Amino acid sequence: MPDLGLPHVHSGKVRDIYAVDDDRLLMVTSDRISAFDVVMGEPIPHKGRVLTAMSAFWFDLLADVVTGHLLSTALDDLPRTAQKMAAEADLAGRVMLTRRADMLPVECIVRGYLTGSAWKEYRTAGTMHGAALPAGLAEADRLPEPVFTPSTKAEVGGKDENISFAAAVDLVGEALAAELRDVSLELYERGAEWARERGIIIADTKFELGLVGGELVLCDEVLTPDSSRFWPTDAWEPGATPPSFDKQPVRDYLDGLDWDKTPPPPPLPGGVVAATSERYIEAYERITGRSFADWPGVDG
Ligand SMILES: Nc1ncnc2c1ncn2[C@@H]1O[C@H](COP(=O)(O)OP(=O)(O)OP(=O)(O)O)[C@@H](O)[C@H]1O
Ligand SMILES: [Mg+2]
Numbered sequence: 001m002p003d004l005g006l007p008h009v010h011s012g013k014v015r016d017i018y019a020v021d022d023d024r025l026l027m028v029t030s031d032r033i034s035a036f037d038v039v040m041g042e043p044i045p046h047k048g049r050v051l052t053a054m055s056a057f058w059f060d061l062l063a064d065v066v067t068g069h070l071l072s073t074a075l076d077d078l079p080r081t082a083q084k085m086a087a088e089a090d091l092a093g094r095v096m097l098t099r100r101a102d103m104l105p106v107e108c109i110v111r112g113y114l115t116g117s118a119w120k121e122y123r124t125a126g127t128m129h130g131a132a133l134p135a136g137l138a139e140a141d142r143l144p145e146p147v148f149t150p151s152t153k154a155e156v157g158g159k160d161e162n163i164s165f166a167a168a169v170d171l172v173g174e175a176l177a178a179e180l181r182d183v184s185l186e187l188y189e190r191g192a193e194w195a196r197e198r199g200i201i202i203a204d205t206k207f208e209l210g211l212v213g214g215e216l217v218l219c220d221e222v223l224t225p226d227s228s229r230f231w232p233t234d235a236w237e238p239g240a241t242p243p244s245f246d247k248q249p250v251r252d253y254l255d256g257l258d259w260d261k262t263p264p265p266p267p268l269p270g271g272v273v274a275a276t277s278e279r280y281i282e283a284y285e286r287i288t289g290r291s292f293a294d295w296p297g298v299d300g
Helices: 047-061 080-088 116-125 165-172 174-196 248-255 270-288
Strands: 008-011 015-019 024-029 070-072 095-099 108-113 142-148 200-212 215-219 228-232
Touching: 024 047, 047 070, 047 095, 047 174, 047 270, 108 174, 142 174, 165 174, 174 200, 174 215, 174 270, 200 270, 248 270
Parallel strands: none
Antiparallel strands: 008 015, 015 024, 024 095, 070 095, 108 142, 108 200, 200 215, 200 228
């Protein structure tokens, strides 16, 4: 974890978070990658920049739906000493200066396609998140309409727990729960349609929202491959879950090994690392229509 001369607040699997002052945080996105919930030993070149650039793109595009926490992705906007240390640690292009929010204890998951744990539940019980769905849906089918399926954040190492809408109401109150649902559905619908037109299905995603001075604010990362399932549109065929747009080279490699999916992870060959890096960059360029080479820190 880079030393930026700022108090360290939190580190997740992929990001390190620092306090800038009482009102602002600095989120640094590393190149770490996890597969099957285990962080690999090798960084994926530029992954942190891709996630930062993609989140910044979505915050901008979706700003009319809800205010975002992002203030800046420029090193110039950091406090002087942090600026210097960040530049030396090669962090250009993978920092987000954000408003500090009081996070709401509800993870806002939206599903547009039937896969993962939702498919498992449907296959055995005919329901998703406890609610009935039409009969005869196949794995990876598009749902009749996107569904808000909230969860609570697990304690470190635990599994997130699905909660009903009523349970979300208990946690944040009726009005805020309804606002979280409506905002999340609109964000997903807008983002998924945008991506679909550009060859990427966003099958499902997780948003995290918080309050800043009483105002609802979209926080964390937005519609990235780390917070969502991205599938190539042309590889989508209901009946089986399509390959992951970004992580498939890693998953395919690991599936071919005799590894029990617990730490320590096996080393990734250079070719797998390079192919994965290319997939992340391609996802960014397809979705934004921008050249990744123009993002800060990419060329040296
Ligand atoms: N604007 C914000 N203000 C305050 N907290 C925020 C803000 N944006 C995100 N967060 C919080 O910062 C943390 C980001 O942590 P991060 O996602 O890196 O790790 P994690 O969620 O603990 O683990 P994982 O690696 O599984 O995601 C989360 O707890 C998130 O709720
Ligand atoms: Mg997280």
